[in-house]
Amino acid sequence: MAEPLRSLRATALDRALLPLHRWVWQDPGRRALKLLRFAETEADGGRDLSRAAEVTRDPLLRRLYLRHAQDEERHAHLFRARGRELLHSLPRGGSVSFEANFFAPGERGLDDLHVESEGDESLLAFLHLSEEAAAQRFVIYQKSLAHDPETRDLFRRILHDEAFHMSYTHAQLTRIAGPRTRRRIWQARLGRLWKAYLRVAAALAGVIGSLILRVQYFVLLPPFVFLARRAARREPEGFAPSRALPDARSQY
Amino acid sequence: MRILGISAHYHDSAAALVVDGIPVCAVQEERLSRRKNDAAFPIGAIDFCLEEAKLEPEDLDAVVFYEKPMLKLERVLTLALRGFPRTARSFPKAMRNLLGEKLWIKGIIASHLGIPARKILFTEHHQAHAATAFFTAPTRRAAILTADGVGEWATFSLGTGEIRDDGSADLRLLREVRFPHSLGMLYSTFTAFLGFPVNEGEYKVMGLAAYGEPRYLDEVRRILRRTPDGAFALDLDYFEYHLSAARSFSRKFVDVFGPPRDAWDPIDLSSDDGRRFADVACSVQRVLEETLVDLARRLHQETGLDDLCLGGGVALNGCANARILRESGFSRVFVPSAPGDAGCALGAALCVDRLHFHRPHCEMPDHPFWGPEPGDVSRIAGEDGLPVDRLRDDAEVVRRVADELCRGRIVGWVEGRGEFGPRALGHRSILAAPSDASMRDKLNRSIKFREEFRPFAPAVPIEAAARFFELSPAAERLGRFMSGVFPVRPDFRARLAAVTHLDGTARVQTVEREMAPRFHALLEEVGRRTGIPVLLNTSFNLAGEPIVSRAVEAYSTFRRSGIDLLVCGRDLVAKRREEAVAPEEAVA
Numbered sequence: 141m142a143e144p145l146r147s148l149r150a151t152a153l154d155r156a157l158l159p160l161h162r163w164v165w166q167d168p169g170r171r172a173l174k175l176l177r178f179a180e181t182e183a184d185g186g187r188d189l190s191r192a193a194e195v196t197r198d199p200l201l202r203r204l205y206l207r208h209a210q211d212e213e214r215h216a217h218l219f220r221a222r223g224r225e226l227l228h229s230l231p232r233g234g235s236v237s238f239e240a241n242f243f244a245p246g247e248r249g250l251d252d253l254h255v256e257s258e259g260d261e262s263l264l265a266f267l268h269l270s271e272e273a274a275a276q277r278f279v280i281y282q283k284s285l286a287h288d289p290e291t292r293d294l295f296r297r298i299l300h301d302e303a304f305h306m307s308y309t310h311a312q313l314t315r316i317a318g319p320r321t322r323r324r325i326w327q328a329r330l331g332r333l334w335k336a337y338l339r340v341a342a343a344l345a346g347v348i349g350s351l352i353l354r355v356q357y358f359v360l361l362p363p364f365v366f367l368a369r370r371a372a373r374r375e376p377e378g379f380a381p382s383r384a385l386p387d388a389r390s391q392y
Numbered sequence: 393m394r395i396l397g398i399s400a401h402y403h404d405s406a407a408a409l410v411v412d413g414i415p416v417c418a419v420q421e422e423r424l425s426r427r428k429n430d431a432a433f434p435i436g437a438i439d440f441c442l443e444e445a446k447l448e449p450e451d452l453d454a455v456v457f458y459e460k461p462m463l464k465l466e467r468v469l470t471l472a473l474r475g476f477p478r479t480a481r482s483f484p485k486a487m488r489n490l491l492g493e494k495l496w497i498k499g500i501i502a503s504h505l506g507i508p509a510r511k512i513l514f515t516e517h518h519q520a521h522a523a524t525a526f527f528t529a530p531t532r533r534a535a536i537l538t539a540d541g542v543g544e545w546a547t548f549s550l551g552t553g554e555i556r557d558d559g560s561a562d563l564r565l566l567r568e569v570r571f572p573h574s575l576g577m578l579y580s581t582f583t584a585f586l587g588f589p590v591n592e593g594e595y596k597v598m599g600l601a602a603y604g605e606p607r608y609l610d611e612v613r614r615i616l617r618r619t620p621d622g623a624f625a626l627d628l629d630y631f632e633y634h635l636s637a638a639r640s641f642s643r644k645f646v647d648v649f650g651p652p653r654d655a656w657d658p659i660d661l662s663s664d665d666g667r668r669f670a671d672v673a674c675s676v677q678r679v680l681e682e683t684l685v686d687l688a689r690r691l692h693q694e695t696g697l698d699d700l701c702l703g704g705g706v707a708l709n710g711c712a713n714a715r716i717l718r719e720s721g722f723s724r725v726f727v728p729s730a731p732g733d734a735g736c737a738l739g740a741a742l743c744v745d746r747l748h749f750h751r752p753h754c755e756m757p758d759h760p761f762w763g764p765e766p767g768d769v770s771r772i773a774g775e776d777g778l779p780v781d782r783l784r785d786d787a788e789v790v791r792r793v794a795d796e797l798c799r800g801r802i803v804g805w806v807e808g809r810g811e812f813g814p815r816a817l818g819h820r821s822i823l824a825a826p827s828d829a830s831m832r833d834k835l836n837r838s839i840k841f842r843e844e845f846r847p848f849a850p851a852v853p854i855e856a857a858a859r860f861f862e863l864s865p866a867a868e869r870l871g872r873f874m875s876g877v878f879p880v881r882p883d884f885r886a887r888l889a890a891v892t893h894l895d896g897t898a899r900v901q902t903v904e905r906e907m908a909p910r911f912h913a914l915l916e917e918v919g920r921r922t923g924i925p926v927l928l929n930t931s932f933n934l935a936g937e938p939i940v941s942r943a944v945e946a947y948s949t950f951r952r953s954g955i956d957l958l959v960c961g962r963d964l965v966a967k968r969r970e971e972a973v974a975p976e977e978a979v980a
Contacts, residue, residue, distance in 0.1 A: 385564075389510075
């Protein structure tokens with residue numbers, strides 16, 4: 141287990157962006173909220189893994205997924221406790237306007253997992269990549285937290301588990317997929333890319349949709365506002381009669 | 393006639409199948425998808441219903457959706473207009489939400505099931521609530537009261553139901569209160585203010601209320617005014633839920649009740665803020681209760697009927713239900729096992745069966761067990777090397793489990809079909825001895841991970857209930873689906889410490905032999921050993937997860953928590969001391 145932990149390095153991009161990471165983690169309020177957000181992500185991950193344990197027919201995988209789920213639950217607890225601690229140390233009413241969630245996501249913060257639709261091989265490949273990405277990320281977070289030894293130590297402890305998760309998912313994938321292992325990992329990599337594209341596309345579509353609806357709101361609605369308000373003023377306060385027996389074929 | 397009811401797209405979606413007037417199955421989507429409060433189109437629940445009844449979608453005579461989507465659109469548009477320009481931010485969100493899926497439900501149902509659109513019918517939201525409450529209750533004539541956050545326009549309605557001698561049924565909603573005036577939204581706003589998740593944390597407000605004083609009664613009464621016709625209206629200056637998608641209470645609300653609780657921050661009842669939150673919870677609970685009691689009392693005076701059927705999410709408030717029974721004048725109060733939106737799937741199907749197709753009413757099976765069978769646990773436990781004891785008969789199961797419970801063990805208890813509704817009523821339950829308060833702490837610490845102020849519920853055989861709890865025969869009925877909160881008799885409070893709330897009450901489940909024979913036998917067996925036939929009964933799930941449905945989920949929950957013994961049918965699985973996977977085995 142020590143071997144993968146030693147060989148873990150942040151990605152080149154993350155290393156280049158270290159000053160930015162330091163800035164993200166500098167503010168104690170933001171740090172607290174990020175840890176609390178991580179706690180939620182870990183708890184969600186734990187639920188996904190327990191579902192994976194329920195779905196798989198491989199007894200060894202079931203045991204490993206259950207242990208992994210318990211690890212995630214423990215991480216959630218640790219993140220939550222530290223986040224609350226930090227929050228309590230802050231002056232009351234302090235707020236953070238920018239949490240930088242996209243820039244510094246939690247473990248599977250940007251990865252959607254649909255356990256039921258995955259086979260054991262693809263799930264293991266996904267988990268392996270996801271744990272690897274999280275571990276690399278946690279390495280850079282550790283480096284960004286020189287000013288907060290307690291939080292840095294928390295990441296160090298969790299990183300130890302992440303290294304185990306990375307190793308076991310790879311070992312089990314090799315056991316199950318044999319010569320298909322590399323292909324599975326590449327498929328998972330492409331799947332992550334595709335999902336990332338979909339997320340970006342959906343977010344963009346959402347922004348455009350909101351913009352169009354906002355324009356409609358200000359252009360189309362105003363003429364009817366007066367009528368609606370007048371009707372509201374005429375509505376009696378209290379009870380209104382119910383409709384006798386609405387027609388079941390109608391959507392109105 | 394085969395009618396499928398569907399509720400979806402708000403929270404807790406569900407499907408229910410009614411064949412020849414009788415429910416065949418009903419299940420919440422979350423129990424199958426394993427996503428808590430899953431609001432997605434309930435395709436898993438529909439598949440389960442059809443498989444259970446061995447039907448194909450084309451065999452269905454009708455599929456009923458539980459609300460009218462166009463009326464909902466009308467409400468959203470109207471409120472956007474009335475709130476212009478303050479609704480500028482919420483409008484795109486609300487419209488995208490509606491236009492995404494909700495508005496096209498007819499097409500979605502038709503395409504998912506491959507049935508012609510003419511077979512797809514709609515009830516009104518509160519009509520479905522009323523139908524769930526009335527048609528599943530053992531009564532021929534009753535007044536009906538439904539209350540929730542909001543359906544299409546209605547948030548509260550009053551009506552009557554009648555089953556005539558020839559079997560024909562009538563269900564009439566007389567009048568309603570419309571959005572944004574809503575008892576459900578009032579309670580949800582306080583839930584959000586107190587830092588709990590809306591549509592999920594309302595139980596917590598009720599639990600927290602017992603720790604407070606009604607210090608804010610006048611303030612809450614000012615916000616929830618009574619109107620001259622006996623209805624109610626909210627002072628909308630205190631709210632924003634009708635204008636904003638982000639926040640439900642206004643600055644004025646905060647001026648009165650103080651800063652809201654941060655959801656991350658645990659409630660410390662010894663601090664000033666903790667006490668303030670408890671006082672706020674107590675005050676809103678008290679005002680909700682007195683308002684509902686008064687509305688029910690007026691309904692009783694108006695209709696002269698003996699029975700009242702309660703529906704809608706507000707009917708999950710056991711303290712209010714108990715007060716309605718005690719003070720409104722009705723002799724009996726019925727609350728279905730699923731009074732919330734999930735139950736509307738069943739209500740919509742029953743409503744169309746009785747009122748649209750005019751089929752005669754049939755006596756309804758009076759139980760909540762419409763979900764899936766658990767299946768077998770022995771294979772997976774065996775694969776993990778855990779000893780599985782397959783016992784000869786139910787009597788042996790009951791004896792063994794009673795032994796374990798009396799030794800202070802925590803038991804995961806799975807039998808037969810799962811419950812329809814939010815409560816575990818003895819088919820998907822975690823059971824423990826109720827005598828020691830440390831058991832409550834142990835459950836909270838190692839299994840449920842929930843706030844200390846939330847009580848655990850007791851289950852008791854109905855014949856013995858009045859000995860331990862202050863229950864009238866009518867209240868015993870309310871306890872059938874754990875729908876009422878009643879005082880524990882003072883003599884037994886110390887001996888039922890794990891299930892007695894701070895104010896000396898408990899949300900009692902009264903168990904009838906006919907409804908759950910094996911669970912009833914277990915309670916009696918425990919009574920023979922301890923003198924008190926009561927068990928702590930909490931839902932079989934971990935924090936953030938839905939109640940388990942199948943054996944495999946029960947097993948995974950058992951493995952991940954401090955449950956000592958898993959009972960699934962006649963199989964008993966106990967934990968080994970050390971069962972974790974050796975890391976070396978995993979990475980070899």
